Amino acid sequence: MEASDILIGVVGKTNVGKSTFFAAATEVTVEIGNRPFVTIEPNIGVGYVRKRCVHVELGLEKCDASNSLCLKGWRMIPVRMMDVAGLVPGAHMGRGLGNRFLDDLRRADVILLIVDASGSTSPEGVPVKPGTYDPVEEVEFVIREFDEWLYRNISKDWSKVARTIDSSQVLDVPGALAQRLSGFSIRKEHVVRALEETGLEGKKLTNWTEEELRKFIVAVRRASKPMVIVANKIDLPGAEENLQRLRERFPGIPVVPASAASELLLRRLARQGIIEYVPGDSDFQVKDPSRLDGKTRKLLGLVRERVLKKYGGTGVQEAINTAVLGVLKMIAVYPVDDPNKFTDKNGRVLPDVLLVPRGTTARELAYRIHTDLGETFLYAINARTKQRVGESYVLQDNDVIKIVAAKR
Numbered sequence: 001m002e003a004s005d006i007l008i009g010v011v012g013k014t015n016v017g018k019s020t021f022f023a024a025a026t027e028v029t030v031e032i033g034n035r036p037f038v039t040i041e042p043n044i045g046v047g048y049v050r051k052r053c054v055h056v057e058l059g060l061e062k063c064d065a066s067n068s069l070c071l072k073g074w075r076m077i078p079v080r081m082m083d084v085a086g087l088v089p090g091a092h093m094g095r096g097l098g099n100r101f102l103d104d105l106r107r108a109d110v111i112l113l114i115v116d117a118s119g120s121t122s123p124e125g126v127p128v129k130p131g132t133y134d135p136v137e138e139v140e141f142v143i144r145e146f147d148e149w150l151y152r153n154i155s156k157d158w159s160k161v162a163r164t165i166d167s168s169q170v171l172d173v174p175g176a177l178a179q180r181l182s183g184f185s186i187r188k189e190h191v192v193r194a195l196e197e198t199g200l201e202g203k204k205l206t207n208w209t210e211e212e213l214r215k216f217i218v219a220v221r222r223a224s225k226p227m228v229i230v231a232n233k234i235d236l237p238g239a240e241e242n243l244q245r246l247r248e249r250f251p252g253i254p255v256v257p258a259s260a261a262s263e264l265l266l267r268r269l270a271r272q273g274i275i276e277y278v279p280g281d282s283d284f285q286v287k288d289p290s291r292l293d294g295k296t297r298k299l300l301g302l303v304r305e306r307v308l309k310k311y312g313g314t315g316v317q318e319a320i321n322t323a324v325l326g327v328l329k330m331i332a333v334y335p336v337d338d339p340n341k342f343t344d345k346n347g348r349v350l351p352d353v354l355l356v357p358r359g360t361t362a363r364e365l366a367y368r369i370h371t372d373l374g375e376t377f378l379y380a381i382n383a384r385t386k387q388r389v390g391e392s393y394v395l396q397d398n399d400v401i402k403i404v405a406a407k408r
C-alpha cells in the first residue's frame, strides 16, 4: 500500500514507549523492552489517519478502497512513520546513544514527542516508581536535545551559506535560505515565519550573532517540525495529574493522552479475531471469549476501565489524527473518473484518497496526481454538486473531484 508523502517522526526519552506506540500504529513487529536503549536502528512503517469515509456520507453501500483501507466506514489513510532510538539529557554531548540518530528524522514533517506521563522512568530511562520523574522536564529536555541537533547540523556550514547568500545579492533571501535547508524539510514559508518571529528579516546573514542563529533555529524548528506531545502510559497512577500539568505548561502544543500498550494489545487480539476493534474506537467487543485466558481478560478489563472509558480511546489514533489533520492541516480528497458513479476508469467506487494541505487548488491536485494531468488541466468537476470548477478552486475536505484534461 502506498503511503502519502507525509513522514511522522516518533521522538522521546528512552524507555517511554516509542516503539510500543510505533508497533501499535503500524503493526510492524519491533523490539520492545522495559530498559533504556532497546531501539538502535530506526524502524520505518506505515500508520493510518482515520476519517469517516465519503462513501458513508454519499449513501453508497460500500467503496473499493485501494490505496487505503475502509473499516466499517472508517477510511484508514496511510502515512509514513519512523521510530528512532531514545534520548537522555546531554545526548548532544554524546551521552546515551548521542543524538546523531536524529539525522534519520531530517525529513520528518511532524513530530510525535512521546513522554512517560506516569513519571515511572528516570531521566536515563531506568524504571522507577510512578510519579518519581516529572514529564514536564522530560518534554523540555527532549526539545532542547532536538534543537541542539538542529543547531549542530545547520551551524556546521553556516558561515559558508551566509557568505554565499549575502554576496550573491539575491532578492529572495528566505527562498535561498530554504533551498539550503531543504534537506531538513524546511520550506520557504517556514523560513519566512522564523525570520519574522525573530526580527531577523533584512539583517545580513553574515552579521548574525551565534545567539541570533540559535533563536532562528528554534523558530524554524517550531515552524517546520511542529509537535504533538503524546502523554503515554496514561493507564498508570499519577499520569492524569501530569497530563493536566503538561497542558498548562505547553499551551501551544497539543497534548494527547495515550496508552500505547493498550492499543498494541487491542490490535493483537483484533488481528487474531478474538475481539472486534477498529483502531481509534472507544470500545471493543469480545467475539470469541473461549480464546481469552484469564490474564488477558483481566488486562482487557483494565484497558476498558482505565483507558477507553476515561479518555475515549487509547490515544494512538488520536495522536496521529491530531498530527496530520490538526497540526499539518491536511484534508482528504477523492479523485474519481466518473463524477456520477464516483468511480475510477475500472468502475471501482472511490478507490483513492489523497491527503493534501488545506488551500490546495484543483490544478495543484492534478499536478500531484500526475505532472501530465497538471499541464493539460482544463477544469474539474465537483462530483458532489456536479458543478464545474476552475483551476484555482480551493479544495474542501472530503471533496470528490474529477479532473478533465486536454488530450495530448
Ligand SMILES: Nc1nc2c(ncn2[C@@H]2O[C@H](COP(=O)(O)OP(=O)(O)OP(=O)(O)O)[C@@H](O)[C@H]2O)c(=O)[nH]1
Pocket (backbone or CB within 6 Å): 012, 013, 014, 015, 016, 017, 018, 019, 020, 021, 031, 032, 033, 034, 035, 036, 037, 038, 039, 040, 084, 085, 086, 087, 232, 233, 234, 235, 236, 258, 259, 260, 261, 262
Ligand atoms: N503501562 C504502560 N506501559 C507501557 C506503555 N507503552 C509502553 N509501555 C512499556 O514501556 C516499556 C518501554 O517500551 P518501548 O516501546 O520499548 O520504549 P522506547 O521508548 O521505544 O524505548 P527505547 O527504544 O529503549 O528508547 C515497555 O516495557 C513497554 O511495555 C503504556 O501505554 N502503558
Ligand SMILES: [Mg+2]
Pocket (backbone or CB within 6 Å): 018, 019, 020, 031, 038, 039, 084, 085, 086
Ligand atoms: Mg524503542
